[in-house]
Amino acid sequence: MLTSVKEVLLDQLAACHDDESWFKPSKTILNDVSVNDAVWKAENYPHSICEIAHHLIFWNEMWLNRFINDDLYEKSNTTNDETFELDHRKQNEASWNETIRRLSNGFVHWREVITNCDDSKLEKRIPSYFNAQWWGVISNLCIHNAYHIGQMMLLKKQVQKYRS
Template identity: 50%
Template sequence: MSYKSILIDQLTACYNDQSWFLPLEDILKDVTAEEAATENNNKQTIWSIVNHLIFWNEKWLGRFKAGEFVLNHEINNDETFSLDPNQLTDSGWKETLSRLEHVFRDWRIVLEETDEMKLTKQLPEYFNAPWWGVVSNLSIHNAYHIGQIMLLKKQIRAFNP
């Protein structure tokens, strides 16, 4: 089994392949814009976590495509969870879901087309980690937040049956 096949399997399991846990696409398919924007006691929303996932998946995909990058220490991670009040509509939610689908699809395509050697290339600007390790950790990050989204959905539906 290659790094490439493992990474594709991990990203697919996160987004749309039922494996050890319900994939993100299935969790979100019946979530309304209103539910996605509902805050819990910690001011978290499904929508803000989805925005965070989109941000980091797009950021790392862009870096992967470029092959090299400069770490931007000015990124405020809290801002990656931000919501635009003007976008909190049904159409805004559909756009968000479309971006999410596209970034996971694009990751799969890029990985399928990637030479295995690229995945072993170490990144001096990122702790000398190899690309396969970075992408694998991105999947772990995705899985962590997918769990949060599932819990938020259950909370929202428990209080608003």
């Protein structure tokens, strides 16, 4: 039996969030990262773990809201660079825990929405966004998450080496 598009998307979202498979998921990576480690920046690297997490939250929530509200693509006023911006001085354990919670909840919410949506919703095209189908946009969103989750893993290893 062939796997459905919905099953593939759910598998991709699980791999990014909490399914230990080919790569460490975000939940595992961020489990023991302190706020000090989360805001640390490697030399010659533009972003911290916390900044990357905020970037992912922005895009995951924006596309989820568009999907839920059947919102045809409308260009965001926020630039991609702005999605990484963060005042590190305002970060503390509580704000970092909230960041982790929002990232995790985004994956959970995406999975709930995909599970409960009609297959025709995933086939629907977004004319103003390259005429892409929703399933393709969500799949690319998962690839985007996986890319940045890999960056967070690398930064976590670097900060652990730096701190030891």
